[in-house]
Amino acid sequence: MNDIEDIKALLNRIAKALETIADYLNDKQVARSKENKDAFDSLSSVETDKNKFVNDFSEIEEFLNSKNIRIKSIKEEEESDEILDKIALFMGDRYSHIKNLYQHIKRDLNKGRSFTLDLRNHKQEEIASITQLCSNLHQIAFLEEYKYYKSPKYTLYAKVNRIPKAINFFTGGWLERYVKSAVIEAIKSISHPIPVNYSYLKNPQIILPNGDNFELDIIFKIEDEYFWFEAKTGDYQRYIDKYSKVAEILKLDYEHAYMILTDITEAGAKALFSLFKMSVIRIDDFYETFKEAIQHLKPQPEEELGSDEQNNEL
DSSP: OHHHHHHHHHHHHHHHHHHHHHHHHTOTTTSSOHHHHHHHHHHHTTTTOTTTOOOOOHHHHHHHHHTTOEEEEOOOOOTTHHHHHHHHHHHHHTHHHHHHHHHHHHHHHTTTOEEEEEOTTSOHHHHHHHHHHHHHHHHTTSEEEEEEETTTTOEEEEEEOOOHHHHHIIIIIHHHHHHHHHHHHHHHHTOSSSOOOEEEEESOEEEOTTSOEEEOSEEEEETTEEEEEEEESSOGGGTHHHHHHHHHHHTOOTTTEEEEESSOOHHHHHHHHHHSSSEEEEHHHHHHHHHHHTGGGSOOOHHHHHHHHHHHHO
């Protein structure tokens, strides 16, 4: 009987979390801009309106096969992905605000102990982002414990729930989700008045031409172009040379192969970019950088195309 009551309580917390996050993300004071708010509203309806978007990634599979890459398995998306995507987007958009909290979570994740965060020297907007994130994580049971004491203490207490789904999220899954959501948001921003066609494949297990096993974080097909994204919250040094070689196999240049990092300086990102054959971007710069990179894929209305052709004839 207690198990049933616990499950009911958890479901109620998740339902409240969905409402809280939706309300918070719709607040104009925290939206990146009206344009991106509209794009995110469109994203939140993807799962419920089948007429708007069907993720047919068959052409991505064909693209990989053409590079002599075989897909071993593809992880199916779950119903809970929508709320986690929203939390991840919140974290990525405000990473500079919540970075201190996230570092504490990662540090104490394996130890399974509670931690204390002194917020007295934090800006008010940082405190708002940190406490909102903790509240959301607590409501979906990713934080086992959470309490924030306001003025004069400004002290936060929390403990991570070491369930597999939470561990996967905190050890890097959230950044992959952020990249996916930010890319879709960028696509939506150039989808007016004519929609941009896209599909994506997340975390496919593949076999490279040399027989090595590999996992791609996310690969997108946007109109007729392919884009590959790898997201790292740390320890990227071990992987970047391998990623550069995979980019060569995929025949994707630096405009189509991206590594997104949380903890690297702008100078460090530029240095890696000059050494390896893929774009290395700080999380703070990713959305605007990618949005600019796909401007040429924005469809032109037929009237504009017609006038361009007439001008060329003249």
